[in-house]
Amino acid sequence: MNSRERIFAVLNHQVPDRIPRFEVWIDGMFAELGASDPYSAYAELGQDAVLMPSQSPAESNAWKNGVDEWGRVWKDGMYTGGVLDREEDLVLYSPPLSLAQRLFDPQRVEQVRQLFPEHCLFFGTHIGPFMNSYMAMGLERFCLRLTDDAVFIHTLMEARTQWCLAVFGRAVELGAEVIVMGDDSAHHGGPMISPSMWREFVLPYHRRIVETLPVPVIWHSDGNIAKLLPMAVEAGFAGIHGLEPWSMSLSVVKAEYAGRLALIGNADVRLMCDPDLDKLRDEMRRCVQEGGKDGYMFSSCNSIFTGMNPAAAREFFRYQAEITGVDRRAG
Secondary structure, three states, X not given: OOHHHHHHXXXXXXXXXXXXXXXXXXXXXXXXXXXXXXXXXXXXXXXXXXXXXXXXXXXXXXXXXXXXXXXXXXXXXXXXXXXXOOHXXXXXXXXXXXXXXXXXXXXHHHHHHHHOOOOEEEEEEOOOHHHHHHHHHOHHHHHHHHHHOHHXXXXXXXXXHXXXXXXXXXXXXXXXXXXXXXXXXXXXXXXXXXXXXXXXXXXXXXXXXXXXXXXXXXXEEOOOOXXXXXXXXXXXXXXXXXXXXXXXXXXXXXXXXXXXXXXXXXXXXXXXXXXXXXXXXXXXXHHHHHHOOOOEXXXXXXXXXXXXXXXXXXXXXXXXXXXXXXXXXXX
8 A cells, every 4th residue: 555545544444554644733843853844744754644835924913923814813923812703803804715825835735746646645724613713702702602692603603614615625626635624622621612512503614614625624623522523423524633642542432433533643742742762652552552553543642843852753753663564565
């Protein structure tokens, strides 16, 4: 099998020749890991999928200072709240769908496709409608309005869903074979809103995104989303990424959802900030044992980010190949 075949075997509930390696976001450590650039890094580090190149418009305040085009407030790159409060604000803080075209450089995307023709090309970003809505309003205001003004919340979710479809649709046009939709929805104790509210305010929009796109969609969320997983199946998601080990048990989730959701992640990302490499290797072996080849793709529970212990980050990628097995190509 090549890398693409391996990824799609898991997404189609078939057994690949080995566990695929699918790190979704490699956001830093490029020099320490010996990577030539943020996109080639995926293949160079032994991953079976490569992230599609994208960029934010230069005028955007996202991750900078001030209010961005969505109504999210940032200070020195950190999110601090949201300003969106009424329908007039939604007009002000909803960029035109045509802006989605500017997030991609078709020539750069094609270069990556040509460089790694046997890898699965995917696009992943945190623009899910739930997350984009509560960040624009601020979580407290958003939650209060769920009961006080359901019509406005649905209007907001509709606008954010249209944006998702514009961006993801453009990514698919350029060759994305899988979409990873970041829509953080939970904390360690459970979902941010009740399952009944999720069914009313989120599930219809998740389902529409999945049904509209012609490629598999994987949902990423931090936190304990166990109570929302039945609705992930209803929405039609191909898989779930994250599965924080301090919030969710990989073995428990697999026992319940095998054959219905591909599981990606669960390796404790905190151990890549630790000097104890034996603990990291133990954690990686646990994930491989609990995940198995049928229905699991190996990944950290979050991302690779600047500030990790370089030795641990290097060992994380080196040891993956040792415990998941070498490639055995068909034919």
